[in-house]
Amino acid sequence: MRGPAPAEAISGARRALLAGRQRWGVSSLRSARAGWRPFPAAAWDAASLRGFCRCFFDCSTVLQFERGLQEYNIFMFKFILLYKSLTAIMRLVILEDYDQASEWAAKYICNRIIQFKPSQGRYFTLGLPTGLPRNHPESYHSYMWNNFFKHIDIDPNNAHILDGNAPDLQAECDAFEKKIEAAGGIDLFVGGIGPDGHIAFNEPGSSLSSRTRLKTLAMDTILANAKYFDGDLSKVPTMALTVGVGTVMDAREVMILITGAHKAFALYKAIEEGVNHMWTVSAFQQHPRTIFVCDEDATLELRVKTVKYFKGLMHVHNKLVDPLYSMKEN
Numbered sequence: 308m309r310g311p312a313p314a315e316a317i318s319g320a321r322r323a324l325l326a327g328r329q330r331w332g333v334s335s336l337r338s339a340r341a342g343w344r345p346f347p348a349a350a351w352d353a354a355s356l357r358g359f360c361r362c363f364f365d366c367s368t369v370l371q372f373e374r375g376l377q378e379y380n381i382f383m384f385k386f387i388l389l390y391k392s393l394t395a396i397m398r399l400v401i402l403e404d405y406d407q408a409s410e411w412a413a414k415y416i417c418n419r420i421i422q423f424k425p426s427q428g429r430y431f432t433l434g435l436p437t438g439l440p441r442n443h444p445e446s447y448h449s450y451m452w453n454n455f456f457k458h459i460d461i462d463p464n465n466a467h468i469l470d471g472n473a474p475d476l477q478a479e480c481d482a483f484e485k486k487i488e489a490a491g492g493i494d495l496f497v498g499g500i501g502p503d504g505h506i507a508f509n510e511p512g513s514s515l516s517s518r519t520r521l522k523t524l525a526m527d528t529i530l531a532n533a534k535y536f537d538g539d540l541s542k543v544p545t546m547a548l549t550v551g552v553g554t555v556m557d558a559r560e561v562m563i564l565i566t567g568a569h570k571a572f573a574l575y576k577a578i579e580e581g582v583n584h585m586w587t588v589s590a591f592q593q594h595p596r597t598i599f600v601c602d603e604d605a606t607l608e609l610r611v612k613t614v615k616y617f618k619g620l621m622h623v624h625n626k627l628v629d630p631l632y633s634m635k636e637n
Contacts, residue, residue, distance in 0.1 A: 397591075398598040399578060399617040400624045401606055405566045408602045412497075412564055414628035415598075419495050419560075421632040441468065445535045469519070469548040480519040480548060493558035500565055503527050504573035504586035508549035511585045517551030552590050560596040563588065568604040575608035 402408040441448035448468050456466060467486055473479035487493060503511050503525065510525040529543045536542040555561060565574050576586040577599065583589050591597040606614050 396596050397594075398620070398624060399613075400598065400600045400621070401614065401618055402600070402602055404602050404604075408564065408566055408600050411628055412562065412600045414631055415562070415600075416495070416497065418628060418632050423494060441470070446471075471544075471548055476521050476548065480521065483519045483548075483550075484554065487554070493555075495560045495562060496555050496558040497562045497564070498555070500563060500570060500573055500577075500588045501528055501531060502569050502573055504576050504588045506552065506555065506563065506588045506591075508547045509552050509587040511587065513552060513584060513587050515556075515582070515584050515587065515590045516553040518554050519548070519550050522547055522549050552587050556590060556594055558594075560598070561591055561594050562598045562600065563591065565599060565601040565605045567602070568607055571605050571607040571609075574599070574601060574605050579609060579613060 400408075400411060402411055443449060448466075451466070451468075456463075467483070469483055470479055498506055500506055505511060505513070505525070505528070508522045508524065508528070509517060510522060510528065513522070523546050524544065529540060529545060532543050533540050563577075565577075573586065573588060576583070577588040577591070580586075580589065582592055
């Protein structure tokens with residue numbers, strides 16, 4: 308007996324699968340959120356299995372079966388991409404140089420703080436990963452105090468920095484995670500990356516679900532930081548406490564600053580290639596609200612089409628910093 312024509316087989320396969328999904332109560336929206344996967348074995352009763360098999364195995368060749376399944380998978384893949392594009396936002400803001408990128412980011416952070424509406428019981432909290440004593444001239448605490456804290460009216464109690472000299476480092480990391488949870492989570496995480504694409508101190512090979520922990524530093528990171536220690540590698544810390552990739556992914560919004568030609572390949576890996584734990588910054592492709600801020604030099608490895616696309620959105624991105632809000636107005 309001659310089977311149905313290829314077009315009929317393909318449309319029949321799609322109808323059968325859609326009918327099966329309705330019967331088993333699996334909505335398209337839920338499948339898109341979870342990612343497409345086969346139906347659970349418990350869902351297959353005898354009648355459903357016979358109907359499903361008849362739809363496919365009435366086809367005249369196995370090739371028709373494969374074509375029908377392939378077309379449906381493509382259909383589902385496009386649907387999932389569409390759903391993600393409507394629910395997730397990844398911005399790439401390209402400015403001319405380092406100064407302009409820094410100014411845009413500063414204005415954005417300022418507006419976000421004001422929108423947060425800090426008050427006596429709703430304070431803006433800053434957390435930083437570090438592995439040096441706070442009184443060390445090259446520690447993050449010293450750097451942030453000299454360049455930021457002493458210029459604003461922040462309560463020192465609201466600046467939470469990991470203590471690299473704590474007697475129990477694991478307990479220190481666990482306590483930091485609990486502080487984040489007690490504060491209601493991170494509203495906005497701001498960070499930079501290394502030339503190897505590491506975010507915070509999550510070096511290449513780090514788990515993308517990692518939490519705050521003690522991390523061994525890669526030699527590239529040690530070499531990059533030697534300039535802060537008079538070029539003496541023996542003085543550069545080889546380990547550090549850091550928030551994990553998973554910790555950052557839990558933030559409601561993530562801003563990543565990338566400037567300079569030496570970080571161009573890392574930006575390419577973050578934007579144009581897939582998620583890879585060897586380039587931990589790439590994990591933020593899957594974050595619902597990520598904003599990359601970069602200068603022209605950092606885009607040198609990106610495709611021309613990619614750069615043109617995101618530059619074409621600058622009129623939208625600039626609305627995020629213009630007008631610049633004021634605490635007095637709020």
